[in-house]
Amino acid sequence: MKSNTTEFRIFIVILLLMIWCNIGLAAGGKPDYWPTQRWRTASPESQGMDSEYLLKMMKTIWEQKIGINCALIVRNGYIVFESNSYAYHHSDMRNVQSCTKSVASALIGIAIDKGFIKDVHQPVLSFFPDRKAKKLDTDKKMMTLENLLTMTTGLKCRDSHFYQWDGLTRMQSRRDWVKYMIDLPMVEKPGTHFEYCNGASFLLAAILQEQTEINALTFAEKNLFAPLGIYKVEWPSNPQGITIGWGQLRMRPRDMAKLGYLYLNDGLWDETQIISSKWIKDSTRKHTIASGVPGYGYQWWIITDDIYAAVGYYGQFIMVAPKEKIVAVFTSSLPFKAMYIPIGLLGAYILPSAKSPTPLPENPGVNKKISSLINHWQTTSPFARTKMEMAEEQIKTQSGVKLKTYLNNEYGFRVSHDVMLLDMERLYALPPPVIFERRGLLGFPVLAVMVDDIPLGMALRQTGNYMVEFYKSWPQIKYAKIKKQELIQLQEGLNANYVEIELKYLSRKIYSVCVFAYKNNKIIGAVVGGEKGTPIEYLAVMAKSLRFEK
Numbered sequence: 001m002k003s004n005t006t007e008f009r010i011f012i013v014i015l016l017l018m019i020w021c022n023i024g025l026a027a028g029g030k031p032d033y034w035p036t037q038r039w040r041t042a043s044p045e046s047q048g049m050d051s052e053y054l055l056k057m058m059k060t061i062w063e064q065k066i067g068i069n070c071a072l073i074v075r076n077g078y079i080v081f082e083s084n085s086y087a088y089h090h091s092d093m094r095n096v097q098s099c100t101k102s103v104a105s106a107l108i109g110i111a112i113d114k115g116f117i118k119d120v121h122q123p124v125l126s127f128f129p130d131r132k133a134k135k136l137d138t139d140k141k142m143m144t145l146e147n148l149l150t151m152t153t154g155l156k157c158r159d160s161h162f163y164q165w166d167g168l169t170r171m172q173s174r175r176d177w178v179k180y181m182i183d184l185p186m187v188e189k190p191g192t193h194f195e196y197c198n199g200a201s202f203l204l205a206a207i208l209q210e211q212t213e214i215n216a217l218t219f220a221e222k223n224l225f226a227p228l229g230i231y232k233v234e235w236p237s238n239p240q241g242i243t244i245g246w247g248q249l250r251m252r253p254r255d256m257a258k259l260g261y262l263y264l265n266d267g268l269w270d271e272t273q274i275i276s277s278k279w280i281k282d283s284t285r286k287h288t289i290a291s292g293v294p295g296y297g298y299q300w301w302i303i304t305d306d307i308y309a310a311v312g313y314y315g316q317f318i319m320v321a322p323k324e325k326i327v328a329v330f331t332s333s334l335p336f337k338a339m340y341i342p343i344g345l346l347g348a349y350i351l352p353s354a355k356s357p358t359p360l361p362e363n364p365g366v367n368k369k370i371s372s373l374i375n376h377w378q379t380t381s382p383f384a385r386t387k388m389e390m391a392e393e394q395i396k397t398q399s400g401v402k403l404k405t406y407l408n409n410e411y412g413f414r415v416s417h418d419v420m421l422l423d424m425e426r427l428y429a430l431p432p433p434v435i436f437e438r439r440g441l442l443g444f445p446v447l448a449v450m451v452d453d454i455p456l457g458m459a460l461r462q463t464g465n466y467m468v469e470f471y472k473s474w475p476q477i478k479y480a481k482i483k484k485q486e487l488i489q490l491q492e493g494l495n496a497n498y499v500e501i502e503l504k505y506l507s508r509k510i511y512s513v514c515v516f517a518y519k520n521n522k523i524i525g526a527v528v529g530g531e532k533g534t535p536i537e538y539l540a541v542m543a544k545s546l547r548f549e550k
Helices: 002-021 051-063 099-113 138-142 145-149 166-172 177-183 198-212 216-228 253-264 277-283 341-353 364-379 382-395 460-472 536-543
Strands: 068-075 078-084 301-304 307-312 316-321 326-332 403-408 413-418 434-439 446-453 477-489 495-505 508-519 522-531
Touching: 051 068, 051 078, 051 341, 051 364, 068 253, 068 341, 078 253, 078 364, 099 145, 099 198, 099 216, 099 253, 099 277, 099 307, 099 316, 145 198, 166 177, 166 198, 177 198, 198 216, 216 253, 253 307, 253 316, 253 326, 316 341, 326 341, 403 434, 403 446, 413 446, 413 522, 413 536, 460 477, 460 495, 460 508, 460 522, 495 536, 508 536, 522 536
Parallel strands: none
Antiparallel strands: 068 078, 068 326, 301 307, 307 316, 316 326, 403 413, 434 446, 446 522, 477 495, 495 508, 508 522
8 A cells, every 4th residue: 555655656746747847738739728818927947948038138129229019928828928118018909000911811711611701712803793893804803812812912002101001091082992992903913923902901801791791800709809818909990881901900919929829729729720720821821922021821921931920010020930839929119121120039039049848947047137127128218218328328438340250160260240140040041052140130231151162163253243143043132233343352361352242132122242262172251231221331341350260
């Protein structure tokens, strides 16, 4: 009897250890609870995350005065990090802007699952039999629901930021918004080209209403929000009572995280399949090349092959990284040119912090610093912060660009880069012959170190053309041309080729400064790129830092 009791106690201890080592994961990888009523919290280390990275992220947001209002990180179903800036509270609803589009996509998937819509291949005009479209041609007849979802309608939409919302303003001035959209002229065949179109997302909401006989908000409340325990939302309609499918949805960050968590779990929630796993997969894979990021799915932006995001103007994000079992939510007040900074924070800090699938040793010292900085961030008013910064400025000395050195022992050289450039390897794969890369939070500036065999007969002065051809091999690069080229000498007397290249990467104009040298039958190069407006001198400081060991 005593022996059996001892064995039972040992079994219980082992069982408890197994549970502790897998907190957040039940058998088969399913969550051990569902946050329908409320989210549970846990320390980063208990979920295998290194809190040092999260502390660095908070310091970066604070020190660089990045306009983030809320940062929330979920791993394995537990909130491991949550911070709100001054005057914001976790219970406040936020305008999620174009993250709304991803919700509209989810509702289309549910409507297909429930039989209200046959499939994504239905022609758009078939949903509106009572409206006769103007400028009707074969291309317009071919436009499908999938073309709306992937922003490849072929319509002359022109209603985004790039057109100062002109098309959106025109549509809102009309009595019948649906009629306005289907009357637009076609500029190309559907499916040919990605063109961001808010009106396309509005048509998704209109189609939902036509097929279900209730508006998108009511349909969402019944079939999406309520099952997830989301009850505090606002989503206005247009004057005709059609929900505004492209934006203006207001909800709490923790509820935004629930949507991401639903997608992380392939549409399953508390043993109920809210959205089919097929729709989740179809929605979050690349259907077309988009502007600003590698691809676009069904109203979801594809960041990498396995990371996707709902993205809203001013920097609203729901990012899902299935491999790391992470959902990251940001609400922000960022200017347009800086609105993708949250992707940089994900790549530089959040994903690298996910060190292990099992718990790490707790780090109470660092977590105490995080709590202190979160409190400081939430309670310091802009006026108080300005006073602090003025005091800091009085004692700060200007030292120019602070550099950090990359040392390559295999080939005996080093290159220095701005300390503000970070390791983004999880987001940006290194294309051969690149062996080292560091990027800014927006993806630029970028420093790349290249090592390659010298092509037979290629002179050093031809390395500029070599780099142009390398750029042209990328489908995202529209053109690349040499603006300046000259032979220089590095400090140790080694000849090098200095090259300035202008190129267009997606919709961005980029300037690249390169320094190439030949050593031990290898091309070794330091290549630094920046967006238009980045000083050439700043890029050249890093490119010209290439040094060889004697």
